[in-house]
Amino acid sequence: MRFDLVDLQLFVAVAETRSITAGAARMHLALASASERIKRLEVALGVALLKRGRRGVELTSAGESLLDHARIVLHNVDALRGDLAAFASGARASVHLLANTSGISEYLPKALAAFLAEHPRISIDVEERESGEIARAIASGAADLGLAAEHALPEGIERIPFSEDRLVLVVPRQDELAGRRQVDFREVVSRDFVGLVTSSALHAHVSGHAAKLGARLRFRARLNNFDAIGQMVAAGIGVAVMPEVAGRRCARSMKIAVVRIRDSWADRRLAICARSFKALARPAQQLVEHLRKGARQLTSTSARPRP
CATH class of the missing domain: 3.40.190.10 (Periplasmic binding protein-like II)
Incomplete structure (x- = not known):
């Protein structure tokens, strides 16, 4: 059984866009050529890969399996190219x-x-x-x-x-929560926050759990590192959620306190x-x-x- 890399790339493009037309456009192929390639692939494998409909295509079980394997093959090919190119640069x-x-x-x-x-x-x-x-x-x-x-x-x-990698709440030392050992996140979602930029993974994680409580966090400032966030918290701008290791490191040099978050997602x-x-x-x-x-x-x- 032989596979053409272009066919695999095309199939991944079609699967991701759920459209042969869009997949062909991504691959810079004519629609007729792309459609013929998909048909030849199905014939060679002896199974239907796509369910065709008016609103596009859906993957069959065999198509889902091929998609997983095709992504791995294409990733390995890219890695191969990168490694070989790296030889030239030492x-x-x-x-x-x-x-x-x-x-x-x-x-x-x-x-x-x-x-x-x-x-x-x-x-x-x-x-x-x-x-x-x-x-x-x-x-x-x-x-x-x-x-x-x-x-x-x-x-x-x-x-x-x-x-x-426990997440904790960081508050100013003079804050009413500074003396607490732990706090429910529900208690603080209405507070002003200082956090990481919106593109960070932690921002998405914390904001997502606030949304589950029916709240949208109010950020006074967004910065790109925990030291800057700690300084903002020490100045009383807001509270923050950060990894405990970062919070305790910042607390050694800043006037902030670390309070554990009781919610299971923080542990x-x-x-x-x-x-x-x-x-x-x-x-x-x-x-x-x-x-x-x-x-x-x-x-x-x-x-x-x-x-």
Whole structure:
């Protein structure tokens, strides 16, 4: 059974747009040519891939299966091209890593810097995504590795525990909540907030849970890092939700207090994830091992009693 990469690219385009016409346009093919390619693909496979209707097309069960495999094949081809191109520039390979806001801001910079220093011929392409998006990207083969909240990962994705990632409320030290150990998020949704920019994964996560309570958070300011947010909170501009590790770090130098959020969605654990760790290319496996060692160090550090 032989597959043409153009046919696979076309099929993915048709599946994503739910239209042969739109898929053909995306691939810069004539409609008749695109339609003939899809028909030949169905004949070669011996199954119907699409259900055609007046409003477009729907995937059959076989079509859904092909879509998953086609995305993986095309991702691997892109990775192959990238790795071979990297040889010309002196690099050996690259790893595509997705991480949520906490991972990118608090855990990965130091870990990745150490890894890249040890492996000068490996590069890492890091993107920030919400944990649910990371799970979908890993499942579809659109990325090599992820660092995401474990609760968002389905059973089919392999994972290695990395660290706790509890979300907390940060308030000015003089605030009435500063003396509380924990608070229900419902109690504070009507407050003024300081948060990350709207494109951040954490912003989407927190705003989504506010919406479930029937509230829309009111942001006085949006910034791009937790230190700037902490300074705004200390000045009394509003309260903020951030990872506990960031909140306690900021509290050491700023006049803010950290209050735990009682809601279950705030009690998160980060995990390194992949479709299959054994199937990863060697550079990605090396990165996994590096992050695994870092996770053990984080665990031993967090196990020490706080002063």
